[in-house]
Amino acid sequence: MSFKEITSREAAAMIPDGAVVSANGFVMAAVADELCYALEQRFLETGAPRDLSLVSVTSVGDGGERGLNRLAHKGLIKKLIAGHINLMPKLQQMIFSEDIEGYNLPQGVIAQLMRDIGARRPGLVTQIGLGTFVDPRFSGGRLNSISKDELNEIVTMDGKDYIRYKPFPKIDFAFLRGTRADRNGNISMEKEAAVADALSIAQACHTLGGKVIVQVEETVDDLPPHAVRVPGVLVDYVVRTSDMKFHTQTAAADYNPAYSGQTRAPQGAMPTLPAGPRRIIALRALKELKQGGVVNLGIGMPEGIAAVAEEKGVSDFTLTVEAGGIGGSPLSGVEFGATLNPEAIIFQHQLFDFYHGGGLDQAFLGLAEADPQGNINVSKFGPRIAGCGGFICITQSTPELYFIGTFTAKGLEVEIADGKLRIISEGSIKKFKRSIEQLTFSAARAKELRQKVVFITERCVLRLTDGGLKLTEIAPGADLEKDILAHMEFRPLIADDLREMDADVFL
Incomplete structure (x- = not known):
């Protein structure tokens, strides 16, 4: 040639x-x-x-x-x-x-x-x-x-x-x-x-x-x-x-051999997730991980799951990231797409063949805004055009879906005292809305595919049912009316057996 x-x-x-x-x-x-x-x-x-x-x-x-x-x-x-x-x-x-x-x-x-x-x-x-x-x-x-x-x-x-x-x-x-x-x-x-x-x-x-x-x-x-x-x-x-x-390995690292498999970083190399809503959500999501499962973690909030999994010594699952990394710990922020200690790095179309073929057991993805039916928008918010990325591919191919994120956005502050959640400052942007700007996840399609769909936030857990979203768990210390329903633009179904989220998530 x-x-x-x-x-x-x-x-x-x-x-x-x-x-x-x-x-x-x-x-x-x-x-x-x-x-x-x-x-x-x-x-x-x-x-x-x-x-x-x-x-x-x-x-x-x-x-x-x-x-x-x-x-x-x-x-x-x-x-x-x-x-x-x-x-x-x-x-x-x-x-x-x-x-x-x-x-x-x-x-x-x-x-x-x-x-x-x-x-x-x-x-x-x-x-x-x-x-x-x-x-x-x-x-x-x-x-x-x-x-x-x-x-x-x-x-x-x-x-x-x-x-x-x-x-x-x-x-x-x-x-x-x-x-x-x-x-x-x-x-x-x-x-x-x-x-x-x-x-x-x-x-x-x-x-x-x-x-x-x-x-x-x-x-x-x-x-x-x-x-x-x-x-x-x-x-x-x-x-x-x-x-x-002009040739840096990622947006933040000139070159880290543990990102490309030349060396292996020691256990504990990932930073510990600090106290706050993101840690609460990641710990609650961690409880859903299947032993031996193959999992995708989306960009944003789901990236924290890898950090708490390493911290807690939970390792009987395989994480993947759509860029092509299999195994190891997917990275976050502007290093998303890279993996610390990957077991394999394959081409993206090959990994999506695996995803589309049903290779994933679970996916943990971001939650931006949802409507009463359980439809989700993560792709467009006025002038911010994020795009769907791998979200549609993964959500229409995976049997168990977990959408995770804070209950409100912009300005949310919480604290944990005596194992109870307290809202110090409420976010000014509601995420559970009467209508959404763009339909990135179709709840109707998920029902056709008989998928399990769960929404995890720092103060409650909801599930997709035939009748729409149903509130099934509430954080210890959270008030149903004041901290949850007052910050939704619609009233969800409420489970007869509504229970508290596990206490160890709030330690």
Whole structure:
């Protein structure tokens, strides 16, 4: 295979007006940040290229300036298609302001669609997304009024409805990152905290006649074949990074070998979760973990479960994170997607094949807002367009779902005294609302699939029933009327055998 080594400026100079660029990465893991920087600098210096379309499986950014956030300039970008947008706030704002088109599809769907595009399949046919905002009978994943593309459609097979997610017609350039490139263009990723979708994006781009550009730390003569994650037959250009500030392992760590399996961190390496609502919720959720189960922890509040599990010595389960990590302890915040002491790191589309096939026993996911029927929105709140990420894929494939979060938001303060919960300052934002802005989880679909659905907060536990949400547990010290019902926009069903949450959660 013949490939060419070029600089990042030379790579940026190749991008024409109107090109479609697909960038690999998960938060800042495996992100070709120097290529993003070079493209931004070219635009700032010359005003070109213009009207690019960006495709990413998930958030490719740090919530600030890096990754695809660098490209959030009027005129440079025309369209964004992504599975998750929360850590790309500048692009969120451009979508909200209707400066660019915006589309949000489930993260696992885009990951698998990339694989299918590489194989020239006629799209991805799946039931993932039915009944949610990505269903074409609702918004089809369109995020503003200028977004007109129809990226999916309903098809019926054997009397059942499915969604066909249409293949992207072109990907002109792929921005990937690896650790080393050999003389044949083969790419290793041994120092990456996640490999994400490097192979499937490369295959899709290659199949559609585009150019694959890979940012690496170094070039070598040869690589062991089992070390190669993207073969040289798919690689057109290699860029050796000029500064390791563009090649950090995660958004917070330059390089930690325990994130990529080169070493193993000792037990207790994770920080202890401090007292407060998050610890209460994580301890209560920990009680639901099945021995020997395979579990997904979502971003945000669920990340605390890994910390309390290590602290309590609970280890008879396997945690997974959709970036591709299996085993170990998933990390949180801007390091979400990385795993401390992973047992395996596989490609994201492979992990979603496992998820969609029913491989998970349980999932613990964030709770943003819920309505009386038990529908949930975690994806859009006015100008904040977080995106669904893997939420829809996981919630429509897993038999047991636990939505965890504080009962109210913004300003909530609590204390524990004598084993009882006391609300010091109530949050100003109610989460249990008469209606929600966007439907990310369909309670009706969950009932069709006969899933167990539980809501865990610091002051109560609710369950999804045929009649809607039912309050089943209340924290010791909490008052039903004053601390719970007064802060809901609807009155839930209340169990006849309403009981106190376990006391050891509040020690």
